[in-house]
Amino acid sequence: MHALVQYIESYLSSDKTPGAAGNFFWATVYVLLVFVGLSIAVIAMNWLERKILAHMQVRLGPMRVGPHGLLQPIADALKLLLKEDIIPDGADKVVFWIAPFIVVLAAFTVFVVVPFGPTHAITDMNIGILFMLGVSSLSVLGIVTAGWASNSHYPLIGALRSSAQMVSYEVAMGLAVVSAILMTSLNESKTGTLSMIGIVQAQFDQHEWFLFKFFPLGIIAFGIFAIAMVAETNRAPFDLPEAESELTAGFHTEYSGFRWSLFFLAEYSAMIAVSSIAVTLWIGGWLRPFPNLLQGSTWDLAFSSVPGITFLLLGAICFYNTARMPKHPLFKIQTLGLAGFGAVLALIGLMMFLPPVRERVGDIFWFSAKVAGFMYLYIWYRGTFPRYRFDQLMKVGWKVLLPTGLALLILTAVVGMRAELLAQVKQVFQR
Amino acid sequence: MTDPRSLSPLDLETPDKTFLDANELVINMGPQHPATHGVLRVILRLDGEKVLGLECVIGYLHRGVEKIAENRTYTMFNPYVDRMDYVAAVSNGLGYCEAVEKLLSVEAPPRAQYIRVILTELNRIASHQLWLGTHALDIGAITPLFYTFRDREEILKIFEKYCGARLTTHAFRIGGLQYEAYDGFESDVRNFVSFVKPKIDEYEELLTTNRIWLERTKGVGVISGKDAIALGVTGPVLRASGVKWDIRKAQPYANYKNFDFEIPTGENGDTYDRYIVRMMEMRQSLRIIEQAVAGIPEGPIMAKVPKVMKPPVGEVYHSIEAPKGELGYFIVSDGSTQPYRVRVRPPSFVNLQALDVMCRDQLVADVIAVIGTLDIVLGEVDR
Numbered sequence: 001m002h003a004l005v006q007y008i009e010s011y012l013s014s015d016k017t018p019g020a021a022g023n024f025f026w027a028t029v030y031v032l033l034v035f036v037g038l039s040i041a042v043i044a045m046n047w048l049e050r051k052i053l054a055h056m057q058v059r060l061g062p063m064r065v066g067p068h069g070l071l072q073p074i075a076d077a078l079k080l081l082l083k084e085d086i087i088p089d090g091a092d093k094v095v096f097w098i099a100p101f102i103v104v105l106a107a108f109t110v111f112v113v114v115p116f117g118p119t120h121a122i123t124d125m126n127i128g129i130l131f132m133l134g135v136s137s138l139s140v141l142g143i144v145t146a147g148w149a150s151n152s153h154y155p156l157i158g159a160l161r162s163s164a165q166m167v168s169y170e171v172a173m174g175l176a177v178v179s180a181i182l183m184t185s186l187n188e189s190k191t192g193t194l195s196m197i198g199i200v201q202a203q204f205d206q207h208e209w210f211l212f213k214f215f216p217l218g219i220i221a222f223g224i225f226a227i228a229m230v231a232e233t234n235r236a237p238f239d240l241p242e243a244e245s246e247l248t249a250g251f252h253t254e255y256s257g258f259r260w261s262l263f264f265l266a267e268y269s270a271m272i273a274v275s276s277i278a279v280t281l282w283i284g285g286w287l288r289p290f291p292n293l294l295q296g297s298t299w300d301l302a303f304s305s306v307p308g309i310t311f312l313l314l315g316a317i318c319f320y321n322t323a324r325m326p327k328h329p330l331f332k333i334q335t336l337g338l339a340g341f342g343a344v345l346a347l348i349g350l351m352m353f354l355p356p357v358r359e360r361v362g363d364i365f366w367f368s369a370k371v372a373g374f375m376y377l378y379i380w381y382r383g384t385f386p387r388y389r390f391d392q393l394m395k396v397g398w399k400v401l402l403p404t405g406l407a408l409l410i411l412t413a414v415v416g417m418r419a420e421l422l423a424q425v426k427q428v429f430q431r
Numbered sequence: 432m433t434d435p436r437s438l439s440p441l442d443l444e445t446p447d448k449t450f451l452d453a454n455e456l457v458i459n460m461g462p463q464h465p466a467t468h469g470v471l472r473v474i475l476r477l478d479g480e481k482v483l484g485l486e487c488v489i490g491y492l493h494r495g496v497e498k499i500a501e502n503r504t505y506t507m508f509n510p511y512v513d514r515m516d517y518v519a520a521v522s523n524g525l526g527y528c529e530a531v532e533k534l535l536s537v538e539a540p541p542r543a544q545y546i547r548v549i550l551t552e553l554n555r556i557a558s559h560q561l562w563l564g565t566h567a568l569d570i571g572a573i574t575p576l577f578y579t580f581r582d583r584e585e586i587l588k589i590f591e592k593y594c595g596a597r598l599t600t601h602a603f604r605i606g607g608l609q610y611e612a613y614d615g616f617e618s619d620v621r622n623f624v625s626f627v628k629p630k631i632d633e634y635e636e637l638l639t640t641n642r643i644w645l646e647r648t649k650g651v652g653v654i655s656g657k658d659a660i661a662l663g664v665t666g667p668v669l670r671a672s673g674v675k676w677d678i679r680k681a682q683p684y685a686n687y688k689n690f691d692f693e694i695p696t697g698e699n700g701d702t703y704d705r706y707i708v709r710m711m712e713m714r715q716s717l718r719i720i721e722q723a724v725a726g727i728p729e730g731p732i733m734a735k736v737p738k739v740m741k742p743p744v745g746e747v748y749h750s751i752e753a754p755k756g757e758l759g760y761f762i763v764s765d766g767s768t769q770p771y772r773v774r775v776r777p778p779s780f781v782n783l784q785a786l787d788v789m790c791r792d793q794l795v796a797d798v799i800a801v802i803g804t805l806d807i808v809l810g811e812v813d814r
Contacts, residue, residue, distance in 0.1 A: 071679075386643045387571025
């Protein structure tokens with residue numbers, strides 16, 4: 001028992017990720033934690049999207065299953081699992097069966113390198129960002145095979161659209177990413193990094209989020225990435241592969257039940273994955289706002305209490321809504337449930353004030369909060385924009401984003417190396 | 432001008448066995464499809480995503496309305512017309528009642544006509560709101576649908592208060608109205624007008640200058656004025672092509688000559704112009720309603736019409752400007768209590784003909800946009 005406690009304690013004070021430390025046990029625990037956390041995030045996202053979208057559209061969204069529809073995602077999941085599993089007669093059964101797993105695998109594997117904190121990542125590869133881009137683009141393989149294996153027109157068109165779209169936007173996305181990576185090397189030692197943790201660390205060392213570096217270059221790069229990542233995840237306004245009004249459901253038209261839910265899971269975890277790339281590269285990853293400017297123990301304390309306050313606030317919202325529940329006996333269970341949910345949230349909030357928790361949870365909280373901001377953007381886009389047409393989508397990708405990205409890359413390099421360039425120019429003139 | 436009739440028909444007999452190897456793809460869109468506005472079936476011949484041609488298959492909602500008319504008295508048939516264009520039932524009723532009135536040589540009293548105009552114009556707004564919501568939904572903007580339905584509800588409430596029904600209202604009777612306007616009708620309508628004006632601005636805010644909306648609608652589904660006339664297209668679709676043809680002005684009926692309003696027209700005949708024309712039409716309708724409410728005269732609401740209607744032998748064609756275009760009724764009377772023949776000229780049915788012309792060489796996504804912009808109601812197309 002004592003050895004176990006010591007083991008855990010030794011880990012908690014470690015300054016390496018379990019992967020980097022070669023600690024198989026902790027790595028496994030982390031994989032499980034990330035998997036569970038991601039599943040919960042997808043479930044929460046499902047509910048939040050329906051609720052937020054509903055409120056944007058002057059309706060209430062799910063209200064029946066649980067208080068304010070809180071249990072709706074669970075009901076949905078149950079329904080999907082119990083549904084009849086249909087494989088069309090003409091479908092290529094093996095490929096049809098494998099396709100959703102490729103997509104899910106690609107969407108989940110990228111989380112191996114996502115840094116939730118300086119040591120809170122499954123592993124820290126020195127090619128982390130490349131790994132992420134590479135693996136996340138594997139999902140297009142699953143989508144193409146899904147569309148092809150369905151042996152049906154709409155999925156085929158959806159799959160073609162999707163593959164063309166994802167391949168095109170990866171180029172622009174890559175250029176934006178490269179310009180951010182370039183920024184990591186612009187420090188005193190002139191050493192850049194591709195490691196996800198290294199990139200965030202570079203932002204800390206340079207006292208600046210890359211979003212604001214070389215204003216406005218950083219913001220433009222971020223903008224390109226932010227557009228490309230929406231296209232990459234097939235979400236509105238670039239949701240052509242599953243354009244409901246045109247292709248009924250695109251590449252997953254023929255899928256139902258559990259297999260369909262895998263696509264759903266993959267879509268949302270891909271959204272979280274690309275958002276975490278954006279957060280890592282431009283918005284300072286796990287860093288809290290103003291990590292250098294507002295230093296000192298007072299500020300540390302103030303910022304470290306934010307997670308607790310946030311959860312208390314969420315709990316308070318639940319309690320407020322509990323008070324507003326109808327006073328009819330029929331709603332008794334729902335009211336109690338909502339109060340219980342609020343109590344759990346408040347309890348988590350209180351626990352986050354405990355010093356050992358408070359000191360460790362900050363990184364994960366800020367990272368998740370930033371990702372959540374992106375998730376909100378996704379929902380907002382969906383509520384606001386019409387859908388692009390396919391040729392227009394390609395036009396935006398190749399004729400707008402790609403040239404801008406290229407120019408941006410060169411400009412970033414020039415601005416970053418301006419001292420050296422000037423020195424060279426001076427040398428030439430002196431000669 | 433290319434004669435639209437010279438377009439080559441689709442060769443649907445060619446079997447489509449190896450669609451993965453072929454360049455051309457024959458796709459069956461509908462009758463169960465989220466964006467064909469009911470049970471329209473469109474057979475598309477595609478080259479990649481480009482539309483080489485298409486063919487509409489209709490009749491899935493055929494109920495034989497015209498045949499039913501031959502077995503009903505003139506009064507009994509009146510509620511049936513509401514079921515044709517069910518989102519603009521009041522306009523259907525107005526057209527039918529006026530056609531029979533023309534046959535009987537009676538005229539509804541002025542008070543009835545004013546109330547008819549108010550209700551019909553309210554229905555025009557409701558129909559355009561429904562069109563806007565579904566059209567935007569087809570193009571991928573999901574939010575306007577909920578806004579328009581929220582505001583359309585207010586119109587339906589007025590209908591419900593007036594005659595008890597919301598959708599298939601059967602609001603008018605041959606010779607006038609059955610119901611006197613309820614207490615507070617005028618203030619309800621006035622409140623609605625002031626309520627909906629900023630709401631129309633709200634819809635426009637979401638769409639009119641939206642970059643993606645502009646890209647999706649400008650230059651899409653273009654039809655020239657000449658082509659439109661050749662195909663018999665009427666209504667906002669025709670007016671967006673620059674033809675100033677509105678039956679309310681051209682052949683005024685139901686007191687429309689007393690009202691001051693404009694006919695909005697477009698220039699390019701594309702989807703965007705049709706959108707703008709309809710948006711402006713909603714505002715014009717509000718203008719008409721304001722004038723009509725201000726000027727409702729006192730008096731009877733029913734003309735002297737015999738209990739048993741036996742119109743003299745003869746035939747009559749009467750058309751009105753329904754929200755979707757020219758809605759005409761051709762009624763042949765053999766002197767008995769039942770019409771010998773009723774033929775309806777539904778605007779949706781005729782406008783749907785233009786789909787092929789408008790969609791050639793465009794992309795699949797545009798077909799959806801064009802079906803939406805034609806504003807068809809399958810109940811009216813199939814009757």
